[in-house]
Amino acid sequence: PEVMKRFEPVPVHDEVTYNGVAGLYDEVFQDIRVRQDEWRWLEAHFPTTPARVLDIGCGNGALLRALGPRVSRGVGVDASPGMIDAARRGDPGGRFEFKVIDGPSLPFPDGSFDVVTSLLSFRYLDWDPVMDEIRRVLAPGGKLLVVDMVTAPVAPKEVPRLVGDSLRARWQQTADARYRAALSRLVGDPRWQTMLRYNPIRAQHEYVWYFESRFPGRKVETLNLGWHNRVLAFDSGPLA
Secondary structure, three states: OOOOOOOOOOOOOHHHOHHHHHHHHHHHOOOHHHOHHHHHHHHHHOOOOOEEEEEEOOOOOHHHHHHHHHEEEEEEEEOOHHHHHHHHHOOOOOOOEEEEOOOOOOOOOOOOEEEEEEEOOHHHOOHHHHHHHHHHHEEEEEEEEEEEEEEOOOOHHHHHHHHHHHHHHHHHHHHOHHHHHHHHHHHOOHHHHHHHHHOOOEEHHHHHHHHHHHOOOOOOEEEEEOOOEEEEEEEOOOOO
């Protein structure tokens, strides 16, 4: 049984947002391709011709930088000013646009983008209002690509894959000492732990129900498994 808790709206400060850990996060994900499973999936599902891209929850802008040659216009939006500052510092040539937004409204004209991406951030959004906005700013034939972490228990039949995914993740971290050290500093920081308490991840069944009910015929994929969580991915396909 779960002990009932009472929650009331209170003003939030930097310690419960990404602002407090923006610098540490930027060190970890200077190159987003350290998340190899996620990067391979995004690369495989991204258009082969240069596209206009909106990255929602862009963080430090690492995804747009990695996609660079395949982006004709790249815009990143995030609710954290600290993250947007890091994204602008990482793009000294000003090739991409980075904006702070607060709420689900996207300040762009209809049909402005060919692809909307969201990497490890969709769980923080107000889904229906932001989905209305995503559909509005996508041009006909555009697509939505979402990769995110969720909670789910490991089923007995998934144990072999869990072992393989865990060993591969451990090897990847061992092979990149800089990434391993930066990740250790981030997850060990008290501000990160506080932020997670106020920004919990969602359950797998929420994602599967939401995306597969709104995009009939499209399926949510599992990219990798952990003991307590897993990474899912969804490609809407070209939208009318």
